[in-house]
Amino acid sequence: MRARHTLAALALLALTTGCSTPEPDYYRLAVPAGPEVRLAPTTVEVRRVGLAGYLDRPEVVVGGADGRVNPLGSARWAGPLDEEVARALAAALSQRLPAATVVAEGGAVRADGDVLVELDLRRFEPSAAGTAELEALVAVR
Numbered sequence: 001m002r003a004r005h006t007l008a009a010l011a012l013l014a015l016t017t018g019c020s021t022p023e024p025d026y027y028r029l030a031v032p033a034g035p036e037v038r039l040a041p042t043t044v045e046v047r048r049v050g051l052a053g054y055l056d057r058p059e060v061v062v063g064g065a066d067g068r069v070n071p072l073g074s075a076r077w078a079g080p081l082d083e084e085v086a087r088a089l090a091a092a093l094s095q096r097l098p099a100a101t102v103v104a105e106g107g108a109v110r111a112d113g114d115v116l117v118e119l120d121l122r123r124f125e126p127s128a129a130g131t132a133e134l135e136a137l138v139a140v141r
Contacts, residue, residue, distance in 0.1 A: 024076040027060060029088035034096050044097065045113025046090045046104045049082040050120040056081065063125050072126065085121060093117070116141045 054061060060075035077084055086104045094102040103111045116139075123135040 022074050024074045026076050026078040028078045029084050031088050031091045031095065034092065036098055037096055039097060039099055041099045042097075042101075042114045043111050044093055044100050044102045044115045044117060045111065046086050046093065046102065047116060047118045048105050049085045049089075050118075051082050051085075052122050055121060055124055061125070063123070081124075082121075085119065085124075089117065089119065 059071040090104040118139040120137040127133045
């Protein structure tokens with residue numbers, strides 16, 4: 001009887017181990033260095049980013065030619081994509097506009113911007129070449 005319980009426990013352990021899913025790979029958007037632009041001190045506010053519905057998910061997705069959207073393996077965004085894009089855009093603007101104070105709407109620091117940046121991300125997918133392709137509308141006021 002004891003051998004049966006041990007065998008059943010080992011079989012259950014083998015089943016749960018064999019059915020486990022791989023740990024996801026988490027990604028953040030990198031901000032490459034760019035040229036600095038000298039402007040008078042100003043405050044730039046990056047507004048909340050609008051996302052196409054198919055992008056508003058934790059998985060990194062790839063669109064197919066047939067209109068399907070497929071998750072890219074175990075690749076996941078490290079946080080909500082709209083927040084990740086706003087963070088990366090604010091970091092890029094801070095690096096390129098060293099005299100400006102750049103804040104993202106919804107962040108811990110609040111400042112009324114002299115300049116407002118709005119972005120509507122319509123398409124953002126990995127390309128066959130291993131880079132990213134994106135389509136967005138941007139408004140700067």
